[in-house]
Amino acid sequence: MIRTGLAYHAPESTREACALLADHGDGAAVLGGGTMLLPAMGRGEKTHDHVVDLRHLGLDGVTVTDDLVEIGARTTYSTLLEHELDGVAGLFTLAAGGITGGPQVRNQGTVGGSASYANPASDMPGVLVATGARLVLEGPNGTREVPAADFYTGAFETVRRPDEFLSVIRLARRPAQVGYYKVKLSESSWPIATASAQVQVEDGRVVSGTVTLGGVCARPFTVDVTALLDESGNFRGADRELDELVDGQIEDPWHDELAPGRYRRQIAGVAARRALHHTTQGGER
Amino acid sequence: MSMLDTTDVTPDSTPPRRLLNLTVNGQRRTVECEDRQLLVTLVREELNLKGTHVGCLNGDCGACTLECDGKIVKSCLMLAASADGSEIVTVDGLGTPEELAPIQEAFWNEDGFQCGFCLPGHLFAARDLIATNPDPTDDEIRQAIAGNLCRCTGYQSIVNSIRVAAAQARAE
Numbered sequence: 474m475i476r477t478g479l480a481y482h483a484p485e486s487t488r489e490a491c492a493l494l495a496d497h498g499d500g501a502a503v504l505g506g507g508t509m510l511l512p513a514m515g516r517g518e519k520t521h522d523h524v525v526d527l528r529h530l531g532l533d534g535v536t537v538t539d540d541l542v543e544i545g546a547r548t549t550y551s552t553l554l555e556h557e558l559d560g561v562a563g564l565f566t567l568a569a570g571g572i573t574g575g576p577q578v579r580n581q582g583t584v585g586g587s588a589s590y591a592n593p594a595s596d597m598p599g600v601l602v603a604t605g606a607r608l609v610l611e612g613p614n615g616t617r618e619v620p621a622a623d624f625y626t627g628a629f630e631t632v633r634r635p636d637e638f639l640s641v642i643r644l645a646r647r648p649a650q651v652g653y654y655k656v657k658l659s660e661s662s663w664p665i666a667t668a669s670a671q672v673q674v675e676d677g678r679v680v681s682g683t684v685t686l687g688g689v690c691a692r693p694f695t696v697d698v699t700a701l702l703d704e705s706g707n708f709r710g711a712d713r714e715l716d717e718l719v720d721g722q723i724e725d726p727w728h729d730e731l732a733p734g735r736y737r738r739q740i741a742g743v744a745a746r747r748a749l750h751h752t753t754q755g756g757e758r
Numbered sequence: 759m760s761m762l763d764t765t766d767v768t769p770d771s772t773p774p775r776r777l778l779n780l781t782v783n784g785q786r787r788t789v790e791c792e793d794r795q796l797l798v799t800l801v802r803e804e805l806n807l808k809g810t811h812v813g814c815l816n817g818d819c820g821a822c823t824l825e826c827d828g829k830i831v832k833s834c835l836m837l838a839a840s841a842d843g844s845e846i847v848t849v850d851g852l853g854t855p856e857e858l859a860p861i862q863e864a865f866w867n868e869d870g871f872q873c874g875f876c877l878p879g880h881l882f883a884a885r886d887l888i889a890t891n892p893d894p895t896d897d898e899i900r901q902a903i904a905g906n907l908c909r910c911t912g913y914q915s916i917v918n919s920i921r922v923a924a925a926q927a928r929a930e
Contacts, residue, residue: 474799479774479794481837483840483842504840507835507836511796511835511837512816515816551829573904574817574905575905575906576887576902576905577817577820577830577831577832577879577882577905578832578835578905580831660904661904661905
């Protein structure tokens with residue numbers, strides 16, 4: 474139960490949504506799937522006098538063209554799973570299949586909501602950075618597009634201004650072998666670390682390989698692992714070198730109620746290794 | 759949807775209210791709600807359907823599960839206002855005491871529940887699973903009910919009930 478009064482708005486147009494957010498500033502919250510915002514308001518951790526529900530703006534759905542994948546911000550994880558996304562975009566499918574909370578939450582949680590909430594331990598921030606996605610923000614002065622790597626400024630912090638909302642996630646279709654792995658304590662637990670691996674192979678020869686780690690630091694980060702792959706793109710098994718590469722990027726590991734920073738630092742390399750293995754052995758959660 | 763009170767609100771003022779048009783368990787209903795009201799409390803308090811339970815209010819336990827426009831959702835994670843125009847099926851609408859739905863019948867016959875508080879989530883998740891996967895493995899059953907918590911810890915009986923329900927559905 475939300476104990477404070479609020480006015481609910483379901484704008485019919487982008488312009489109307491932007492005007493509402495501009496009028497009410499920090500007092501307004503953008504409602505995505507509701508899975509994080511509403512419990513936080515119920516606990517009194519967040520108070521907003523206005524809630525702006527984007528459900529009438531047609532932002533739910535996935536469009537795939539020859540070059541691009543566009544994911545509406547209100548696309549739920551189950552809708553995402555109805556599409557066979559290939560190449561790098563396949564990372565979205567792998568992550569969506571393992572979202573915590575069961576089928577109900579996969580029917581409710583949205584890609585854009587998770588992207589904007591910016592919980593370091595969520596699946597989406599790491600996947601967005603890994604896929605090189607660009608986030609389209611609508612605001613009173615028009616539209617701007619921000620690369621995912623620049624979108625996140627810290628834990629629960631993004632460059633989105635209070636009078637803006639995320640409308641679309643846009644990424645280039647690129648062929649790649651992908652693998653996803655996350656460390657979590659149990660099926661219903663939040664991830665402690667996520668690893669999104671991708672290997673590009675052209676004409677039978679490896680071109681590049683990266684692993685993006687989420688949940689390890691406040692912001693996702695990417696490690697170039699090309700040198701650790703053989704000619705076909707398989708991980709050569711240089712565990713120690715991979716651990717060092719990953720560890721070298723961790724200055725200030727994230728900590729929350731699930732795990733301290735030192736634990737995350739220790740398992741980051743393991744997550745990266747397993748995600749890399751999945752690029753050739755089929756992606757698993 | 760019509761706003762009944764369009765005055766600006768502060769946390770201490772009277773919360774705005776509105777009218778919602780819903781189809782609930784097959785019946786058209788027009789019901790008034792507060793803008794801040796969660797769907798679960800609307801269903802229980804305004805529609806007087808007490809089968810949907812208030813559990814954790816955090817999206818963890820699944821006791822508030824219902825079907826909204828064909829998708830099973832946790833109604834503590836939705837504002838009632840967001841459901842305007844929707845078709846809702848609650849656990850009360852699955853079957854009747856005289857004629858249980860097949861999934862309810864299986865839970866009844868297999869002792870699939872003890873206190874029954876978590877039933878809405880388990881029944882809807884099980885029904886969804888069997889509709890899309892008629893012959894699920896135990897692992898797939900466990901994954902499908904992962905969004906529901908049974909404080910009686912009767913998970914083995916729940917998994918067994920779903921296995922039996924799936925087998926019966928295949929046999930029909």
